[in-house]
Amino acid sequence: MARVSTDELSAAATIGLSSPDAAACLRADGPNRLPAARPVPRWRKLVAELTHFFAIMLWIAATLAAIAGMPQLAIAIIVVILVNGIFAYVQEQRAEKAAERLRDLLPAAVVVRRDGQLRTIDASEIVVGDAVALAGGDRVPADVRVLVSHDLAVDESTLTGESEPVHKSADSEAWAGTFAVGGQGDGVVTATAADTRLADIASMTAGVRRPPSPLATELRRVVRTIAALSLGVGSAFFALSLTLGAPAHNGFLFAVGVTVALVPEGLLPTVTLSLAMGAQRMVHRNALVRHLEAVETLGSTTVICTDKTGTLTQNRMTVTEAWTPNGSLTVAGVGYEPTAEITGPATARAAAERLGRTAITASQGGIVRDTDTPTGDGEWAVVGDPMEAAIDAFSRRIVGRTDSVRATADRRYAFDPVRRRESVVVGRTLMLKGAPDSVLPRCTGPDDATVAAAHETVDEMAARGLRVLAVANRDLPPGTPDVAGDAVDVIECDLTLLGLFGIEDPPRSTVPNALADARRAHIKVVMLTGDHPATAVAVAREIGLVGADATVMEGADLPADETTLGEMLDHDGVVVSRVSPEQKLRVAKALQARGQVVAMTGDGVNDGPALREADIGVAMGAGGTDVAREAADLVLLDDDFSTIVAAVEQGRATYANIRRFLTYHLTANVAELTPFVIWALSGGHVPLALGVLQILCLDIGTDLLPALALGSEAPSKRVMTQSPERRHLMDRKLLTRVFAVLGPVESIVEMLAFIVMLSLAGWHLGGEPPAGTVLVTASGAAFTAVVLGQIANAFACRSATRPVWRLGWTSNRMLLWAVAAEFAILLLFLTVGPIAKVLGQSPPSIAGWVVAIAGMPTLLTADYAYKRLRGRHRQD
Numbered sequence: 001m002a003r004v005s006t007d008e009l010s011a012a013a014t015i016g017l018s019s020p021d022a023a024a025c026l027r028a029d030g031p032n033r034l035p036a037a038r039p040v041p042r043w044r045k046l047v048a049e050l051t052h053f054f055a056i057m058l059w060i061a062a063t064l065a066a067i068a069g070m071p072q073l074a075i076a077i078i079v080v081i082l083v084n085g086i087f088a089y090v091q092e093q094r095a096e097k098a099a100e101r102l103r104d105l106l107p108a109a110v111v112v113r114r115d116g117q118l119r120t121i122d123a124s125e126i127v128v129g130d131a132v133a134l135a136g137g138d139r140v141p142a143d144v145r146v147l148v149s150h151d152l153a154v155d156e157s158t159l160t161g162e163s164e165p166v167h168k169s170a171d172s173e174a175w176a177g178t179f180a181v182g183g184q185g186d187g188v189v190t191a192t193a194a195d196t197r198l199a200d201i202a203s204m205t206a207g208v209r210r211p212p213s214p215l216a217t218e219l220r221r222v223v224r225t226i227a228a229l230s231l232g233v234g235s236a237f238f239a240l241s242l243t244l245g246a247p248a249h250n251g252f253l254f255a256v257g258v259t260v261a262l263v264p265e266g267l268l269p270t271v272t273l274s275l276a277m278g279a280q281r282m283v284h285r286n287a288l289v290r291h292l293e294a295v296e297t298l299g300s301t302t303v304i305c306t307d308k309t310g311t312l313t314q315n316r317m318t319v320t321e322a323w324t325p326n327g328s329l330t331v332a333g334v335g336y337e338p339t340a341e342i343t344g345p346a347t348a349r350a351a352a353e354r355l356g357r358t359a360i361t362a363s364q365g366g367i368v369r370d371t372d373t374p375t376g377d378g379e380w381a382v383v384g385d386p387m388e389a390a391i392d393a394f395s396r397r398i399v400g401r402t403d404s405v406r407a408t409a410d411r412r413y414a415f416d417p418v419r420r421r422e423s424v425v426v427g428r429t430l431m432l433k434g435a436p437d438s439v440l441p442r443c444t445g446p447d448d449a450t451v452a453a454a455h456e457t458v459d460e461m462a463a464r465g466l467r468v469l470a471v472a473n474r475d476l477p478p479g480t481p482d483v484a485g486d487a488v489d490v491i492e493c494d495l496t497l498l499g500l501f502g503i504e505d506p507p508r509s510t511v512p513n514a515l516a517d518a519r520r521a522h523i524k525v526v527m528l529t530g531d532h533p534a535t536a537v538a539v540a541r542e543i544g545l546v547g548a549d550a551t552v553m554e555g556a557d558l559p560a561d562e563t564t565l566g567e568m569l570d571h572d573g574v575v576v577s578r579v580s581p582e583q584k585l586r587v588a589k590a591l592q593a594r595g596q597v598v599a600m601t602g603d604g605v606n607d608g609p610a611l612r613e614a615d616i617g618v619a620m621g622a623g624g625t626d627v628a629r630e631a632a633d634l635v636l637l638d639d640d641f642s643t644i645v646a647a648v649e650q651g652r653a654t655y656a657n658i659r660r661f662l663t664y665h666l667t668a669n670v671a672e673l674t675p676f677v678i679w680a681l682s683g684g685h686v687p688l689a690l691g692v693l694q695i696l697c698l699d700i701g702t703d704l705l706p707a708l709a710l711g712s713e714a715p716s717k718r719v720m721t722q723s724p725e726r727r728h729l730m731d732r733k734l735l736t737r738v739f740a741v742l743g744p745v746e747s748i749v750e751m752l753a754f755i756v757m758l759s760l761a762g763w764h765l766g767g768e769p770p771a772g773t774v775l776v777t778a779s780g781a782a783f784t785a786v787v788l789g790q791i792a793n794a795f796a797c798r799s800a801t802r803p804v805w806r807l808g809w810t811s812n813r814m815l816l817w818a819v820a821a822e823f824a825i826l827l828l829f830l831t832v833g834p835i836a837k838v839l840g841q842s843p844p845s846i847a848g849w850v851v852a853i854a855g856m857p858t859l860l861t862a863d864y865a866y867k868r869l870r871g872r873h874r875q876d
Contacts, residue, residue, distance in 0.1 A: 029192065062078050149170055234255040274658055311641045312527070329344035359471045365382070565586065581602070584607065690786070756851050
């Protein structure tokens with residue numbers, strides 16, 4: 001990918017490349033993508049899965065078993081390590097591939113000039129020689145030689161570490177991967193992909209890891225607690241067995257069995273898969289999760305701070321009214337089609353033509369006809385800002401083709417959120433457009449009544465929910481200096497007001513229902529917008545965000561004290577108008593200081609800090625800037641507020657699923673530990689109902705698939721009717737259900753099946769310990785009881801509040817396949833001679849089957865009674 005010389009730049013920038021030339025360059029040089037980072041070798045990833053904390057503990061146990069003369073146990077433990085490690089490795093690979101597919105969905109577009117026309121293309125299609133247009137909020141797609149700069153400022157911190165933006169002059173370089181944070185500029189691509197400066201340092205940053213998420217920290221706490229408990233209990237049983245006079249190797253066998261029974265080998269890969277499935281489900285609902293752990297954080301959201309334009313509204317703007325000092329015009333129709341009826345007095349029409357010419361000259365965006373359709377006569381599409389597209393459509397309607405009336409600017413002063421206006425200089429004329437509260441104070445009319453009438457019109461339009469834009473101009477005196485961007489206020493004064501645009505941006509039809517869903521989920525919604533307060537309130541009322549007693553504030557009036565600010569904002573239906581990105585950051589901090597979990601939307605360059613500060617940063621995928629998307633945890637592919645609520649629902653469901661299969665795992669651990677507890681309490685008079693190999697088969701052979709199926713459980717109907725809460729995964733409610741209900745019931749049935757089989761063979765407590773076929777058959781009955789109990793437990797764990805018969809037996813088909821496989825594996829372990837012999841079990845008699853099967857309705861009934869006893873519940 002060769003660099004182009006300086007001599008070749010000017011011609012390329014004038015009309016850009018032709019489509020055939022660009023296609024040829026793309027074929028020759030390949031797409032504009034950085035070389036993939038050198039991946040960690042697969043063998044290293046596999047070794048890591050075989051050498052983590054749990055695995056090392058089991059490797060030590062296998063070694064000790066071999067030393068103690070128990071090769072079968074050693075082999076079984078090694079098999080467990082390998083099976084668990086390979087499974088986790090496979091799931092991690094699937095998660096990585098899913099993440100790669102998700103990253104590919106992130107929009108990255110750039111405006112280029114092809115065949116003499118502005119077009120928006122994917123950044124990967126950029127080639128050397130392309131003429132690109134950069135504006136504040138764009139990511140520089142490749143190395144670019146800047147030819148024209150209108151206060152173009154670039155954040156190069158990704159390359160240099162310096163946070164201060166660098167102002168680019170003509171003939172300077174803008175590097176790939178940096179961000180335009182202000183102004184506009186035109187340039188020519190000089191290098192792409194591997195030839196860019198960014199590619200030189202990409203390998204240095206590829207290995208940087210994000211800090212652990214709250215979910216990862218919580219999981220680490222859970223597994224280390226269980227590991228410490230298992231080692232402690234195992235050691236205690238070893239000491240107890242020696243005290244009871246058991247041989248040392250038997251005592252060690254007991255200790256290993258207890259340890260293995262308590263270790264949740266499949267927990268971590270199950271969590272990873274559950275998060276990945278949650279993220280995939282969000283993608284299907286147009287929510288792209290950039291970090292898997294954010295799936296869980298979404299479920300804890302208590303406040304959504306949302307923009308208005310494009311999120312609550314369609315961002316499909318249309319000029320419906322144009323006011324001039326000579327009268328008003330009304331525009332019929334919506335959208336960007338230039339053909340629409342305009343009604344009003346002739347004097348107003350002449351003034352509106354001047355209004356349209358001035359406004360479109362002070363704009364960079366507009367509309368273009370999509371010629372990529374088979375007929376070559378597609379619909380009109382937006383290039384750049386939708387508001388400027390609405391102005392372009394109006395200008396075409398009243399003037400004609402805007403390319404013939406859009407004058408070439410000699411100097412451009414870009415829009416920024418502080419000035420709230422932008423302007424251009426054409427010859428000696430300054431042309432300006434911006435927010436009325438920013439423009440009108442700088443205007444002088446034929447008389448004071450003109451500006452006063454404009455103020456009244458602004459209020460009246462805003463009260464009807466219209467977004468208002470003011471347009472003005474002035475002739476600059478001879479000798480006016482060419483001021484820099486920071487000094488533009490010097491010449492943006494003594495303006496002549498040309499008129500106002502009333503722009504309609506209809507609310508999204510999905511928003512009222514989404515707001516109702518958020519309220520049912522006890523989530524507060526705060527609107528943060530840069531619009532006029534009357535416009536914001538009108539839209540807020542239309543969508544049902546506020547009622548007659550709306551709480552409305554302006555950004556400039558927000559209290560300086562963070563505590564007071566938090567108290568004012570910590571309510572549902574608050575509207576903050578004319579808010580700046582810096583004030584959005586203050587809002588996020590103030591709400592977090594009150595313990596709220598904040599989801600903050602943003603689409604602009606300066607929204608980055610607020611998105612990073614929020615617990616969940618939400619960026620616009622269709623209309624947002626690259627800066628905002630890079631800073632966000634969640635990207636809305638359709639920019640729709642309802643998608644945020646849908647993502648919260650999936651986040652809650654994923655968190656509930658993690659608790660479901662954690663309950664399932666721990667219940668099995670109680671049943672697996674019970675035989676050792678009974679043996680110890682009886683002083684060894686009650687034989688062990690289960691051996692270590694049987695426990696390993698329960699953990700890996702039968703329990704894993706139902707646990708994974710529970711991780712795929714769809715959101716329940718109640719998940720969005722409870723208050724969001726942040727709690728430990730393994731809290732008091734979960735432990736009570738496991739250790740006071742599910743675990744004891746499953747354990748009682750397990751030991752009852754074991755004792756019944758022994759009693760039918762003539763054994764009684766205190767008698768000679770049974771051996772041979774009697775013990776093997778009784779152990780098979782206990783094993784069967786645990787497996788069948790876990791099948792019932794899987795269905796019980798689908799809900800923490802409702803009985804299984806109210807959930808729909810076929811609503812989780814994956815669980816049906818999982819329990820069918822679990823039962824098939826049970827029969828395999830019982831009836832295949834070599835396997836049963838190694839495990840030390842055989843099929844139970846009819847009595848044993850009856851007891852084991854009876855355990856299923858017993859467990860479901862006990863679980864139902866517990867759910868009824870709990871009464872009110874907060875989380876499903």
